[in-house]
Amino acid sequence: MAGYPIGVRKLFDEALDLFRQSVRKVVETEIVPRYAKWEEQGEVSREAWLDAGRRGWLCPEAPEEYGGAGQNLLSTVVLTEELYYAGVPGFFIPLHNGIVYPYLERHANEEQKRRWVPGCVSGEKILALAMTEPGYGSDIAHLRTRARREGDHYLVDGSKTFISNGQIADLFVVAVRTDPDADTPHRGISLLVVDANSPGFSRGRRLEKIGFHAQDTSEIFFEDCRVPAANLLGEEGQGFRYMMQSLQQERLVLSIGAVAAARGALDLTVDYVKTRQAFGQPLSKLQNTRFELAELATKVEVAQAFIDSLIERHLAGERIVKEVSMAKHFCTDTQFEVADRCLQLFGGYGYMREYPISRHFLDARVQRIYGGANEIMKELIARELGL
Numbered sequence: 582m583a584g585y586p587i588g589v590r591k592l593f594d595e596a597l598d599l600f601r602q603s604v605r606k607v608v609e610t611e612i613v614p615r616y617a618k619w620e621e622q623g624e625v626s627r628e629a630w631l632d633a634g635r636r637g638w639l640c641p642e643a644p645e646e647y648g649g650a651g652q653n654l655l656s657t658v659v660l661t662e663e664l665y666y667a668g669v670p671g672f673f674i675p676l677h678n679g680i681v682y683p684y685l686e687r688h689a690n691e692e693q694k695r696r697w698v699p700g701c702v703s704g705e706k707i708l709a710l711a712m713t714e715p716g717y718g719s720d721i722a723h724l725r726t727r728a729r730r731e732g733d734h735y736l737v738d739g740s741k742t743f744i745s746n747g748q749i750a751d752l753f754v755v756a757v758r759t760d761p762d763a764d765t766p767h768r769g770i771s772l773l774v775v776d777a778n779s780p781g782f783s784r785g786r787r788l789e790k791i792g793f794h795a796q797d798t799s800e801i802f803f804e805d806c807r808v809p810a811a812n813l814l815g816e817e818g819q820g821f822r823y824m825m826q827s828l829q830q831e832r833l834v835l836s837i838g839a840v841a842a843a844r845g846a847l848d849l850t851v852d853y854v855k856t857r858q859a860f861g862q863p864l865s866k867l868q869n870t871r872f873e874l875a876e877l878a879t880k881v882e883v884a885q886a887f888i889d890s891l892i893e894r895h896l897a898g899e900r901i902v903k904e905v906s907m908a909k910h911f912c913t914d915t916q917f918e919v920a921d922r923c924l925q926l927f928g929g930y931g932y933m934r935e936y937p938i939s940r941h942f943l944d945a946r947v948q949r950i951y952g953g954a955n956e957i958m959k960e961l962i963a964r965e966l967g968l
């Protein structure tokens with residue numbers, strides 16, 4: 582496989598290129614070989630998370646005083662690209678670093694950061710984000726998990742579903758309804774950080790999915806779950822606003838992964854068609870193969886150029902809600918299309934689980950659903966267009 586391009590994208594300086602090389606080596610030698618076992622077990626081992634922590638891969642954005650390296654998002658971009666490119670996205674470091682940790686970075690107070698962030702950096706505290714409920718996914722403003730204040734605790738009741746890292750996470754950022762009488766539903770939502778050891782918290786079953794098997798997607802339950810009031814993130818009633826603020830980066834990270842996975846599927850296929858013979862010649866000499874791969878490579882490069890421009894604008898602090906919504910649906914649709922059309926070029930072997938292209942295909946499907954379904958992205962774009 583060609584590997585992710587190094588030294589050609591101006592976003593990445595020499596230090597990040599070196600970091601990418603070291604990440605790639607570990608992904609190839611330590612993560613890819615263990616991945617089939619994690620898929621079988623339905624989760625990534627704790628040991629792998631602790632290893633990642635020792636290598637400085639977890640929350641590199643965290644300030645040094647909490648054990649981090651005080652970097653910007655680009656280290657997480659590198660990790661995301663290398664994991665997705667190699668077809669091992671179920672080791673969901675991008676979720677931990679790029680999607681959940683920012684809630685702590687932006688909204689936790691000093692005391693909370695001291696309590697939580699060092700463990701997030703070391704891998705002792707794996708993070709998850711719990712918004713979705715059985716009855717409310719896209720329509721998140723109407724969520725029903727209730728948190729009632731009682732003295733210096735909240736009592737939480739309700740359930741969440743489809744929660745990534747649900748079986749292994751130690752800390753859950755949970756969207757709860759603290760004020761059922763608020764004038765609009767989204768004003769009554771707050772964010773609580775729930776420790777998995779809290780009384781009244783339980784994990785449901787690990788959900789059986791059609792792909793993304795190394796990811797422990799789960800239900801979680803709260804039954805009079807006692808959460809210290811000191812675990813409230815930011816202000817009560819501001820949870821919906823905080824979630825909306827975070828979605829730009831969440832969707833950007835998922836789009837970055839999508840382009841990387843598409844590139845990985847493409848490179849796998851370019852290698853395969855050069856060696857597989859049909860009618861006395863390699864598949865790569867057939868016009869259909871050449872045109873298919875030429876078209877898909879074009880789409881990947883277009884998506885990459887768009888993503889790189891958005892990473893730059895996001896780092897500059899621009900509001901790019903419309904563009905990130907475009908990227909989320911375009912890049913994840915492209916990822917799925919690339920995986921599907923590449924799999925076709927493998928013929929029957931593409932349908933066999935021992936061929937990594939089959940995993941690319943299966944893992945791609947969910948990307949169009951979570952992080953805001955692609956239909957919701959189109960709604961957001963239409964709204965930004967003034968429709």
Ligand SMILES: Cc1cc2nc3c(=O)[nH]c(=O)nc-3n(C[C@H](O)[C@H](O)[C@H](O)COP(=O)(O)OP(=O)(O)OC[C@H]3O[C@@H](n4cnc5c(N)ncnc54)[C@H](O)[C@@H]3O)c2cc1C
Nearest residue numbers: 710711712713717718719743744745798951952953954956
């Ligand atoms: C593997 C996996 C991991 C996940 N991880 C997490 C996680 O870590 N944390 C978390 O909180 N959630 C997670 N989710 C949940 C995910 O974000 C939701 O599944 C997603 O937001 C869609 O919600 P829903 O499943 O309830 O579908 P619904 O909201 O019921 O939507 C069903 C269909 O209707 C469409 N639709 C809904 N509303 C509209 C509308 N207004 N206009 C047009 N079409 C619409 C949707 O696009 C979709 O196609 C995960 C899901 C999966 C499958």
